Amino acid sequence: MKTTSITTLVFGAMILAGCGGNGGNGTAPARTNPVAACLTCHSFTKGVKRPTAPNLHDIVGKPAGSEPGFRYSDALKNSGIVWTREKLDAYLADPRALVPGTRMIYAGEPDAARRQAMIDYMQNGEGDQAQ
Numbered sequence: 001m002k003t004t005s006i007t008t009l010v011f012g013a014m015i016l017a018g019c020g021g022n023g024g025n026g027t028a029p030a031r032t033n034p035v036a037a038c039l040t041c042h043s044f045t046k047g048v049k050r051p052t053a054p055n056l057h058d059i060v061g062k063p064a065g066s067e068p069g070f071r072y073s074d075a076l077k078n079s080g081i082v083w084t085r086e087k088l089d090a091y092l093a094d095p096r097a098l099v100p101g102t103r104m105i106y107a108g109e110p111d112a113a114r115r116q117a118m119i120d121y122m123q124n125g126e127g128d129q130a131q
Contacts, residue, residue: 034117075101
């Protein structure tokens, strides 16, 4: 198995673990932070670096693949995307559809209202206060 495949599996498991659970009692835990699952890999606090993914603090208006010190896919670096609310919405809905070849392992958020809440959180720079 390629190292890339192992890395993808490990990070995929981390994301699933970050989604949480409730022991199967039939009620979903309330998640007040719309980016709680994102915090498995990303930070939203200015200046905080994580080895797994770039910092997303104040991402709106920045070119895709521009966070210093992070190794992006060629697909993302060469996409020409500037992160607007519309581009973030499309990327959060289906990262691989917007940027084929991206390394982002997040499958996407089908709920438009949830995506908008995620983008609001990113744009408001609220940091890593996951609940």
